[in-house]
Amino acid sequence: MRVVALxxxxxxxxxxxxxxxxxxxxxxxxxGNTGDDTEIWGLHVSPDLDTVTYALAGIxxxxxxxxxxxxxxxxxxxxxxxxxxxxxxxxxxxxATHLTxxxxxxxxxxxxxxxxxxxxRAGVGARVLPMxxxxxxxxxxxxxxxxxxxxxxxxxxxxxxxxxxDYEGAAAxxxxxxxxxxxxxxxxxxVCPSNPVTSVGPILAVPGIADALRETTAPxxxxxxxxxxxxxxxxxxxxxxxxxxxxxxxxxxxAYAPWLRRLLIDRSDRACAPDLERLGVAADVxxxxxxxxxxxxxLARHVLERR
Amino acid sequence: MRVVALxxxxxxxxxxxxxxxxxxxxxxxxxGNTGDDTEIWGLHVSPDLDTVTYALAGIxxxxxxxxxxxxxxxxxxxxxxxxxxxxxxxxxxxxATHLTxxxxxxxxxxxxxxxxxxxxRAGVGARVLPMxxxxxxxxxxxxxxxxxxxxxxxxxxxxxxxxxxDYEGAAAxxxxxxxxxxxxxxxxxxVCPSNPVTSVGPILAVPGIADALRETTAPxxxxxxxxxxxxxxxxxxxxxxxxxxxxxxxxxxxAYAPWLRRLLIDRSDRACAPDLERLGVAADVxxxxxxxxxxxxxLARHVLERR
Numbered sequence: 292m293r294v295v296a297l298x299x300x301x302x303x304x305x306x307x308x309x310x311x312x313x314x315x316x317x318x319x320x321x322x323g324n325t326g327d328d329t330e331i332w333g334l335h336v337s338p339d340l341d342t343v344t345y346a347l348a349g350i351x352x353x354x355x356x357x358x359x360x361x362x363x364x365x366x367x368x369x370x371x372x373x374x375x376x377x378x379x380x381x382x383x384x385x386x387a388t389h390l391t392x393x394x395x396x397x398x399x400x401x402x403x404x405x406x407x408x409x410x411x412r413a414g415v416g417a418r419v420l421p422m423x424x425x426x427x428x429x430x431x432x433x434x435x436x437x438x439x440x441x442x443x444x445x446x447x448x449x450x451x452x453x454x455x456x457d458y459e460g461a462a463a464x465x466x467x468x469x470x471x472x473x474x475x476x477x478x479x480x481x482v483c484p485s486n487p488v489t490s491v492g493p494i495l496a497v498p499g500i501a502d503a504l505r506e507t508t509a510p511x512x513x514x515x516x517x518x519x520x521x522x523x524x525x526x527x528x529x530x531x532x533x534x535x536x537x538x539x540x541x542x543x544x545x546a547y548a549p550w551l552r553r554l555l556i557d558r559s560d561r562a563c564a565p566d567l568e569r570l571g572v573a574a575d576v577x578x579x580x581x582x583x584x585x586x587x588x589x590l591a592r593h594v595l596e597r598r
Numbered sequence: 599m600r601v602v603a604l605x606x607x608x609x610x611x612x613x614x615x616x617x618x619x620x621x622x623x624x625x626x627x628x629x630g631n632t633g634d635d636t637e638i639w640g641l642h643v644s645p646d647l648d649t650v651t652y653a654l655a656g657i658x659x660x661x662x663x664x665x666x667x668x669x670x671x672x673x674x675x676x677x678x679x680x681x682x683x684x685x686x687x688x689x690x691x692x693x694a695t696h697l698t699x700x701x702x703x704x705x706x707x708x709x710x711x712x713x714x715x716x717x718x719r720a721g722v723g724a725r726v727l728p729m730x731x732x733x734x735x736x737x738x739x740x741x742x743x744x745x746x747x748x749x750x751x752x753x754x755x756x757x758x759x760x761x762x763x764d765y766e767g768a769a770a771x772x773x774x775x776x777x778x779x780x781x782x783x784x785x786x787x788x789v790c791p792s793n794p795v796t797s798v799g800p801i802l803a804v805p806g807i808a809d810a811l812r813e814t815t816a817p818x819x820x821x822x823x824x825x826x827x828x829x830x831x832x833x834x835x836x837x838x839x840x841x842x843x844x845x846x847x848x849x850x851x852x853a854y855a856p857w858l859r860r861l862l863i864d865r866s867d868r869a870c871a872p873d874l875e876r877l878g879v880a881a882d883v884x885x886x887x888x889x890x891x892x893x894x895x896x897l898a899r900h901v902l903e904r905r
Binding site for chain 2: 332333334363365366368369370372373374375383384385386387388390391393394397409412413
């Protein structure tokens with residue numbers, strides 16, 4: 292069974308680990324968000340692609356939800372002494388990823404190529420594809436000006452008001468090689484429990500990807516990142532609010548309605564089920580907050596079996 | 599007393615520490631070799647400038663003679679796992695220097711500017727000047743082809759035969775701002791016990807610097823890097839041989855003869871004194887192998903007092 296997953300960062304990592312424990316990794320393709328890619332200390336950092344790769348390689352720091360397990364931050368301390376911005380934490384081992392990527396991009400390799408190489412070197416058997424090789428930046432409009440996603444989320448700790456979100460560069464972008472084909476030929480497409488505005492939204496903003504989701508014969512199944520009126524993690528609520536989406540599984544379904552067949556929602560949200568059905572999305576009630584590795588695998592199996 | 603020192607890498611570090619302990623750092627200008635600058639993992643590395651800066655800041659690893667004390671190498675291990683070349687050891691804290699320099703150069707700053715900033719941030723009071731802001735590369739000709747200095751010295755461990763040495767780019771280069779003025783207005787110019795071919799040679803190859811040494815009214819005093827027919831450290835012997843220079847204080851004097859007033863030589867080489875005098879260089883016999891911090895300072899004071 293060929294499984295394609297649309298993935299953002301920390302929210303997706305848990306379900307991806309569960310999927311990787313349930314299907315052979317060679318049958319799994321992950322399409323990752325690059326809208327929050329950024330430049331730190333002159334290096335090209337792809338936070339969501341790295342979280343996906345590290346999660347599938349089993350080397351993600353599970354507690355933090357980003358970066359590598361058993362990481363050290365000696366370079367960061369030295370950068371601070373040089374007066375550099377250090378609000379974005381780059382660990383010493385993690386730096387090797389960004390150095391390798393930056394050098395490859397400067398030498399003219401595509402983001403797809405270097406992402407595949409980094410994943411292979413980390414021992415990942417699944418295919419990790421950036422949504423696009425073209426530069427797309429998720430920009431957060433605030434009363435004080437525009438911020439990149441990392442400036443908003445990491446530097447400002449998501450504490451500033453959001454008045455809008457733009458996917459800069461998306462209209463002129465094309466999907467990376469393999470993205471549209473993977474969706475069209477999949478047996479199952481999974482939308483991970485990621486932020487619909489800034490994790491999955493940028494993927495859908497790349498012309499051709501939403502069409503492929505609409506046209507694929509594979510069922511498209513999502514897991515809600517919203518439980519009980521709040522995001523399980525991260526700033527999804529404020530961003531959904533800025534987009535005029537209700538902070539509930541209904542808001543998630545509304546973002547994906549034209550092509551989403553089924554949405555897994557938490558037992559605490561089961562009252563939403565009739566409204567979801569009215570949007571044309573089947574509601575599937577389960578325990579969706581993944582609190583353990585066993586739970587990640589159980590939820591992944593639920594997604595795979597109930598497609 | 600304004601002191602100017604021409605400096606290479608490890609050989610120079612000890613005498614510079616001694617000089618910095620003997621004169622106020624604000625009166626000390628170091629002109630550093632950039633001929634062994636290289637690109638590692640996409641980063642601009644200036645090994646000799648960094649050794650000078652780290653030595654003056656008191657943070658050099660004295661045992662190794664390069665890099666930072668109490669360094670870790672976690673990024674290097676991760677780079678090895680990605681299949682990168684790791685023959686050049688970049689430590690985690692040291693990486694901050696190369697990241698800062700690379701970014702500044704990419705943004706259009708000169709090597710002089712970023713070298714001054716790095717030194718100031720490390721707490722160095724002396725002025726550290728690269729010999730030039732133009733790219734100059736010391737290339738080692740071997741029977742198997744041309745190598746950069748770091749490839750020859752670090753990767754090949756100086757075990758390949760040397761048939762010649764070129765300072766690529768030197769003819770078209772100009773001295774960095776301040777270099778010629780510092781030499782002309784100095785009260786004393788010190789040539790550190792550095793390799794005359796690949797540490798001091800590239801500095802002298804920059805048009806205008808040798809002229810300034812010839813024309814300055816300051817005494818120019820050297821400390822021999824050769825003791826008892828061998829280099830105190832590093833590959834100076836093989837490189838001097840390739841240049842047709844005898845492996846003795848006489849070879850050192852011959853490289854600097856037109857403008858060197860005095861050369862400190864070791865007691866074991868005192869028989870060279872008459873031949874040095876015939877080259878027009880005063881021989882100054884002392885214990886020049888610096889085995890302790892106290893010895894570094896004593897030798898520096900000897901240089902300062904006997905000018």
